Structure formats: C-alpha cells, structure tokens
Amino acid sequence: MPALVGTISLALALALALYGATAAIVGVRTGRPRVIESARTTAYSLLALVVVANLAMLAALLANDFSLKYVALNSSRATPTFFKVLALWSADEGSLLLWNLVLGGYLAAVAFRFRRSRPETFPWALAVMFGVSAFYLLLVLGPTTPFATLATAPADGRGPLPLLQNHPLMAAHPPMLYLGFIGFTVPFAFAIAALITGRVSDAWIRITRRWTIAAWIFLTVGLTLGALWSYSVLGWGGYWAWDPVENVALLPWLTATAFLHSVMVQERRGMLKVWNLSLIVGTFALTVLGTFLTRGSILASVHTFAESIVGPLYLVFLTVVLLGGFGLIAWRREALRGEAAFDTPLSRESVFLGNNVLLLVLMFTVLVGTIYPLLAEAVTNQKVSVGSPFFNRNTAPVALLLMFLMGIGPLLPWRAASLSAVLRRLQVPVWAAAAVAAVLAIAGTGAAAVVVFGLAAFVATATVTEMVRGVRAQRRAHGYSVAAATRAAVSRNHRLYGGLVVHLGLIVAVVGVSWAALSDRSSELTIARGHVVHAEGYDLRFDGLSARDEPQRRVLVANLTVLDPASGEEVVRLHPSLNLYPASSEPIGTPSIRIGTPLNGMVDLYASLVTFDNPSRATFRFFVNPGIGLLWLGGLVMALGGVVAAFPTRHRASGVPGPETATERREQVRV
C-alpha cells in the first residue's frame, strides 16, 4: 500500500513538473498570462504530492512494513522510533525522497513569493525549476526508487547502517545540506531565465539575493554539522578528512561565497556580469556534480551509498547544465559587457576580485585533488589516492591570503581610497597583529602559530574597528545610546554588518582549527584495569568494561578516568564505547568527549576505545584537542552573520547601501 501510494504520487508529481515547465514556456511565448498562472499554481500541487510520497515512506518505516526493500534494508523492529524516522533519508533512495521534498518546497515558495507581482523572467525561471524537479522525480521513480517491493517480506529488517544510528545529529545534517544545495536552484533558474530572455541586467541578482544568502546559510550550517558529526561520531579525533563527498559539498560553498562578494561589485559598478552568471551556473553545476559523485558510485568514500546505476543519468544532467548554462552565457556575451573598470588596486572592488580569485583557486585545487584518481585511472589504469596531505598543504597558503584580504577589505572604501586614510586605518590592526605575534614567539609556539594567529588578530581587530566606527558615527550624528546606535548602523547596511559578523565567525573558526592542528596531542595506549598511564599531560586510569544490551545493539562501555597528574584529582570520567550491531562488519566505536569551554581553557578531552583483548586490558586513543569548540562557535556565528545580511536594507533612495560616514564620503576621491 505505501509503495503504491508513494509511486503514484511521485508519478503524478513528475507529470505535473512536465506540465508546469511546458505551460510556463508556452504561456510566455504565446503571451497568455493565464497559462503561466496555471503553471505557477501547479507548483503547490507538486509539493503536496511529494509530501504525500514522503509520508507514505515514513508510514512504512514506522509500521515496519518490510515488503518495501528500502524499509527492509534500512530499518528493523528493534530500531528506535527516532532512528526509524531518520531512516527516511539515511540511505540513497530515501534521501532522494527528501531531496525532492526540499526541491518541491523551494518551487512552491518561489510560486508563492511571486504570486502577485513578478518579473518578466519569472515564467522561464519557473520552467527551469520545473525541469530540475522533473529530473530528480525521474530519478526517484526510476532505478533508485525507494518504493521497490520484495516478493516475500522478511520478518525483520537489517536496520540502518550502524554509523548512522549512533548519533541524533544525523537528523539535521542532510536536511541542512539539502536546503543549501537545492536553494541555489533559485538564483540559477533566474539567471538562466535572464540569459534566455536577454534581460541581463542586475535584476536577477536582486530578485534572488535573499534566496542565495539563505542557501549559503543552510550550506554553512550543513557543513559545520557534518564536521561536528565526524568529530563526535567517527572517533578518529578529527572533523574533516578531505573525503570526496566532503569535498564536493565544500565546492559550491566556495563558489557561492565568491558570488556573494562579486555581486556587490556588479550592483555598485556594473562590472563582472559574465563572471557572476558563470559563478551561479558553476555553483549549481557543482551541486549536481556533488550528487553525481556521491550517488554515482564513482569514487570510494566514507559515505557509502548503495551501488546504483544512475551514474549516467546524473552525468547527462550535469552535462546539460554545464553546456546549457555556459553556452547561454557565451551566447549573450555581447550584452554582458562591463560598464566600468576598476579604478585602482586599492579599492574594495579589487579586494573582492582578489577574494574571488583566491576562492576559485581553492575550488580548483580541491576539485582537481578529488577528481585526479579518476583521471589517473583513465590514463594509466592505476589506482592512486589523493588524501589529506595534498589538500592541507595546498589550501593553507591560499587560506592565509584570504584571511589577509578579509582584514583589509572592510578598511577600503568603494571606488578608490586615499592612501593616507587606508594607512591610518591599518595601524591599529597591524599593531595588534604584531603584539600577538611577539607574545606567541616569546612563548615558544613556533612560526606557524605566530603567522596564523598574528593574521587572525589583524583580521579580528580590523573587523571590530570597522563595526565600532559605524556605531560611533551613528552616536555622533544622532546622540543614540550604544544599543540604538548599533541598531541604526546595522539597519542602514545589513550586508556590511552581516558580512563583518560572518568574517568574525570565520576567524573564530580558523583560530580553533589552527589551534587544534598545531597542538596535535594524541596517544594510543593499552591500559590494564586499575592501572594508570600517563599521556599528553594527564593521568589515565582504566576502570573496567561494562556491557549494556539495547534492542538494536550491544554496547560495551569502557570507564576511563582522567586525573590531574599534579594533584591526583579527577578531571573527568570518560566513557568511550564499542557498539556491536548484528549486521555490521566491525564494532562501531563511539568516542567520549569532555567539551572544552572557556572555564577549562577550551580544551576537549577526547577518548575512543579501539579494542580490548579481554575485559581487563583495553586499548584507547586519547586526544587533547584545544580549540575545537571554536570551530562550532565560528560556524554558528557565520550563520548568524548571514541572517543579519539577509535583512533588507531600508529605504535608501538609490537602493545601494551608501557610504557610512562623512569621512568615507570625503575619502571617495581618486588617489
């Protein structure tokens, strides 16, 4: 029954998607607004049908309907209800259901947003979105349908993959990622519509700006959650392995970040039109590449989705997107001429261009590293690996350069800066950097720490001084209190302040990442029960194993007490465990973490249980990870900054956020 309901609603949804795309195009070509309107309202019905399909699968999971192959493979009677719900998107076919749901949601949201007034490009944008929807509906109906049935239903299911039911974070990570990836469909659709109709001014950017920021926010949160999941669940003490699937999620984030900067250049100066269109086509194409590499079984990775035969379909779709998108841009090149030029290297536009260049360099580096094994095998028929050492080594210098630009960008006004004004603004941040560098050097932390944290101090100081300047200007002009002045400053230029907050968040995250990376304190130790071993500045005592039986697994918990070597006092009791699932090939470890807070010096104490010969001797990995908490905090702050930036900046006559202070106005002169 659920299979029938699910399949029929998806098939109807596909028919509606095809109808919607056709009607939108026919309506706009023949000038019949009522046809366009019928296409628009079709979006609502499409969403409703996809919701029904998702609910059908959910019902089957909750009811233990093992006649559905997907339920039999990914759920079991013993699986807790929470994880049964999660099973909806924990495997390939089911996650496609979620993908279609999010896509349908965005489609309906676009239809709703433009229900009363809409731009000329709307019908084409609608058609593009229906087209994308049709593709993903075709996929979920075709080879990788979650509603495939088994001839004889087994008595019980296999249950979800153990790694996927170890942690409730699985709940949020895929939906956030999908809201991010799929969100970029909206600006992509409007960009294509602009190219098709030839209406290639800034309108498509302005129409979709908040959608793009929202998608970026979701993707940032999704990536942060992914790192958090890797850290809290996988037990290797790290959070980013440069796994192909991680990399392809990062790629559209890089291009989208570049895009969010370069559109500001286009809006103010009319430059970089081709560039911005290419960035948004590229971002969308990268999300398709991401699904292709994740689900098409092309590269071996931690995210082992089931083998599927949909690779060619994804590849065809990706090719259509790439050729269609870039072909249209090339076709319209004449109309996309820039209207101005850069005045001088010393301007915010130039820094934004530098930001774009560096982000694209990062993108290419990660892309080549990820795809290279494919190329190598195609040419030499040899399997090779490209792993963390390559990525870490090649991204670090570019990241440092980007940090530098983050620091000076907000200090430079648009158009051109007077050199003396810039230098004046640089003084405090640069001396903050020097002070931090000197302190760290004397403390003996090593050259890398000196450079990274000095740079971080530079950026943080520059960013904060810019915020303070704006607030102070409001106070001087209107005599506000600090709170009112802040509110006034932010509301006059949400994008600027939102952006500054995002930069601060990123610096916090970078500080956390660098601090952890430069510390590298970890040991593997075997401890007999009752004995104490010294490691990484702490005393560790193994207090024995205990077992706990749960419906879907057996949990073996090791009790590890961490002691302060000086005082002998207990610092924390850690409980790393090994989980034995009936259908799994290896016991899955769950690490135990004492989270770092400002009270304990931001140091995570992290232990995972590797193995035990017998209950009286166990092998652990013990990590002392400083600064990891800053990574999660930084991600959160970045997302909040994005929210601030997404608010509309109120009623300026020219609509473009203007100079902040009289000083800035005076400084807009050529050097």
Add this chain to the structure above:
Amino acid sequence: MSTDAPPKEERFEPDETAEDFGPRRRRSRTRTIAIVLAPLVLFALLLATGLGKDPRALPSELIGKPAPGFSLPRLDADGTIDSKDLDGQVVVLNFWASWCLPCRQEHDDLEAVWGRYRERGVVVLGVLFEDTPEGAMGFRQELGGDWPIAADPGSKTAIAYGVFGVPETFVIAPDGTIAAKTTGAVTYEWLTDEIEAALRKGNLE
C-alpha cells in the same frame, strides 16, 4: 536607476534586452561558444570514464609473486600451521571473520571445494581476521566445516597479503606463488577453475 525592492510596490524594472548583431559578430559568437563548451565536454567525458567501474575494486599486487610465509596458531586443534609444511600443495587461503555476512554466503562453496579436493592434496586454510576465537568457534559450530582454521595475531599475515576486508581468498600454486585472488564471497566455480589451473601447473613441473 536600479532600486532595491521598496515595500509598497514591487518593481522588477525593465531591463535592456540584448541587441541584435550582424553576421560577423554571430560567427565570432559561435566561436566563443565553442571555446567555452569544449573544456566542459572534456570534463564530462572524464567523469564518464568513472562510470561502470567499481571504486572499491583493487587489483592485487601479489599475483605471480611468492606467497608470504606464515606460522599461525590453529584454532581447531593444537599447535601451529606453517606455510613450509604446505610446500608443494595447492593452498586455498581464505581470510574470514564470524561477523562477516559474505563469509556466511561462501561457507558452503568452501566446504564443497574442501570435500572434493582434499584427497588430491589441496588444503583449504581459513585465517581469522579481526575477530575473537570465541566468535570463530561459534561460527564453526553453527555452520560446520572441518578444514583447518588459524588465528592471525596482530593481523600480520593479513597485512602481508594486502588484505583490507573480508572475505578475501588467495589460491597458492604448488610452487609457492600466488596464482589468483578474489575479494568478496568466493564461488565454487571460481575456486574449482583456479584450483584446477594450479594443479595443472604443478603437474607440469
């Protein structure tokens, strides 16, 4: 000219449309399009080469090379089993574990091969991978089988053979070289083919 959407009325203001261009510009436009699209097509072709290949399949480095020696404690009896004792015989070296599902699937095939070829001096040897003796004996009790099984302390033999998962099965020829290897559950047909080939090679020498 361009406005941010004001609250009261929405104005998605009219844009300039692309002007029409003459024939010479059209030709150069076609060329621009071709130049832009060519690398994208190459990229798509590169990705296409990855289709249809199993990303986890790894060719074995050891085919044709001398099989690494071993001396392993037996699980089904006392003492050790030494590779030197098996010199001159065809050996089916099967890495397995009790927690491994495909190992259950291949169990009957191994048993059939053992039954058919043991008279001819072929030895089936199961080497335990990342498992406990209790788990192994429990598996034996449940599924049967009486070919020798041995433990692999520290997984030294597994590493020596380049094993990265179970099940993996090697066929060692009488001259001590590795004749064949497969990953995943082994089948009766594959085993008999390889054993016969190895036996033939042995008889020729």
Add this chain to the structure above:
Amino acid sequence: MSGRTRSIALIVGAVIVVGIAALFASARAGRTASLGDRAHEIASGLRCPVCLNLSVADSPSRLAGEMRSEIQTRLRAGQSPDQIRAFFIDRYGEWILLEPPRSGLNWVPWAVPIVALVSGVAIWVAVVRRPETGLQEPG
C-alpha cells in the same frame, strides 16, 4: 613627518616585528623526532584500507592499529621510511599512499594548485589594470 609617512613607518615597523617574531619562533622550534613521531609520520602518509580516506595514523579501525604497530616494529628493526612504505606498496599497490608518487602523470596534482594561484594573481592584475571602457556608469 607627514601623516602618511608616519603611518607607513608604523606599519612597516609592525610587519618587521611580526617577521622577526616568526623567525625567532621557528629557530626555537625543532626537536629530534622520537620513534613514535617517525612512525606517526609514516602512518600519516598511508591510507587506511578499511576506513577509506583516513590515514593509517588517524583511522580508528583495528587493522590500522595493527599496521601502526607493524610500522613501529620495522622502524625498531632499523628499516628506513622508504623501505617501510615500499613494503606496503608491494602488498596493497600505490593506492596505499595518500599522495601519489611524483612520477608520470602525477605531476598534475602537484602542479595544478601552483599554476592556479599564479594564474589567478595574473588575472587579478590584468583585470584591475584594464582601462576604462568609456561607458556611462549607473548612478
């Protein structure tokens, strides 16, 4: 001194301080690597066969742990890092290295990031220097 000159001087001074600090810091660092450190370094360059995309040093799997102790045993026996790496390559193939050896086609991943950065900077310089197109700018 004019304001501009003083600003330049202060900034240059600060940069010099940072540079000296970095040099000072790098001079103080550097200790002889212990056996554990050397083993860790070799293990960081090998790919865990079980937990794909994690290094043998990082991987929590049991096989990785056993590979780590194998590395330590061989180091203690006096083998060089290259010999130990060759041992694993002989059995698992070049795939076991986390970075492809610099031979044949493998110069591509090595060169691309550098080429990309250099071309990126060149593009930035070229675009920023492009002359005014002469068209009216929007208000």
